[in-house]
Amino acid sequence: xxxxxPPYLRIADELRRRIAEHEWEPGDRLPSRTQIGQECGVxxxxxxxxxxxxxxxxxxxxxxxxxxxxxxxxxxxxxxxxSAREQGGGSPFGADMRALGKQGDWESRTExxxxxxxxxxxxxGIAEGDLCVRTVYEFLAxxxxxxxxxxxxxxxxxxxxxxxxxxxxPHAGAGVVNRMAQIGVTVGHAVEQPEPRxxxxxxxxxxxxxxxxxxxxxQRTYYSDEGRPVETADIIVPAALCEIVxxxxxxx
Numbered sequence: 142x143x144x145x146x147p148p149y150l151r152i153a154d155e156l157r158r159r160i161a162e163h164e165w166e167p168g169d170r171l172p173s174r175t176q177i178g179q180e181c182g183v184x185x186x187x188x189x190x191x192x193x194x195x196x197x198x199x200x201x202x203x204x205x206x207x208x209x210x211x212x213x214x215x216x217x218x219x220x221x222x223x224s225a226r227e228q229g230g231g232s233p234f235g236a237d238m239r240a241l242g243k244q245g246d247w248e249s250r251t252e253x254x255x256x257x258x259x260x261x262x263x264x265x266g267i268a269e270g271d272l273c274v275r276t277v278y279e280f281l282a283x284x285x286x287x288x289x290x291x292x293x294x295x296x297x298x299x300x301x302x303x304x305x306x307x308x309x310x311p312h313a314g315a316g317v318v319n320r321m322a323q324i325g326v327t328v329g330h331a332v333e334q335p336e337p338r339x340x341x342x343x344x345x346x347x348x349x350x351x352x353x354x355x356x357x358x359x360q361r362t363y364y365s366d367e368g369r370p371v372e373t374a375d376i377i378v379p380a381a382l383c384e385i386v387x388x389x390x391x392x393x
Contacts, residue, residue: 148183149190155181156195160211167213171201197339197354199381212381218243218287220378222359223388224331232314234280234288243282249308251276254296261293264362264373272296276307279347286348289377292317298371299324317363317372329366335359340379348379355380 156177159165171177174188181188192209195201202212221237238245255275262269273293280288292307294317299305304312304320312320318328339353348356359376378385 148187149194152177152181152183152187152191153194156191157200160200165211167211169211170207171209171211173208193353196351199354203351217381218282218383219386220288220383221386221388222333224390232316238282241282244284245280245282246284247278247280249276249278251306251308253305255293257293261373264360265293265295265370267295267297272300274299274305274307287379287382289344289347290374292372292374294372295370298326321363321365321371326371327366328363328371329368331361331363333359333361335385337380340377344377348377348382350379350381357385359385 156171165171171192172180174185174192178185178188192201192203196203196209199212201209203209218241219237221233223233232245232247234247235245252275254272256270257265257267257273259269261273262271265273267273273296276292278288278290278292279286280290294307296305299320302324303310304315304323306313307317307320308314312323315323321328336358337355338358340348340350340356342352344356345352345354357378357380359378360373361376362373363371365371
């Protein structure tokens with residue numbers, strides 16, 4: 142016998158259907174949870190969980206003290222992940238924004254000698270507490286934050302060189318691949334591990350999205366030709382604001 146769908150998922154599907162069939166239009170306020178629960182034969186807590194799920198997916202939006210509304214559709218920013226895009230110089234994010242007719246920019250904050258936490262040390266193949274260059278980014282589309290990233294590079298690799306600061310010096314903003322080439326390190330490949338999860342309170346605040354909204358957390362690590370990790374990053378992409386596309390180059 143097939144496993145029965147949890148009640149809140151059934152209610153979420155029902156609310157999606159009613160929105161798709163234009164019973165409620167973008168900007169409309171939904172009936173009370175009590176009313177929806179009575180119509181669907183479930184309790185208010187089930188309706189609340191269904192609405193929270195749809196809020197996290199950008200289908201609904203909650204307004205404190207006012208109720209729950211059908212979210213107005215917004216153009217999602219396309220975020221392209223591709224190794225080929227690293228080679229041309231300039232910012233791949235900036236190119237994505239120009240393709241959408243938007244102004245792409247980013248803000249960053251770098252700490253040059255930051256002790257590596259255990260998880261970051263493991264990803265970089267260094268000891269916990271070894272010094273790293275840590276850079277926190279907010280990527281903006283027309284001034285609105287649409288992506289977050291925290292990057293870590295081993296200080297013993299770039300310390301004392303012109304590329305020690307990712308966003309400072311003569312090679313500021315050139316990207317990991319091009320900056321490492323300046324110190325004789327050839328980046329051979331990168332590994333990305335994307336996982337969906339809910340936004341933390343801090344991430345939601347920075348991105349201007351609802352707490353617990355769905356995001357994709359991409360764990361990315363660049364490796365040299367010799368197999369040494371030279372940079373690792375945690376990239377946060379909000380599902381309601383961005384779509385992720387992977388370009389896979391084909392070698393002929």
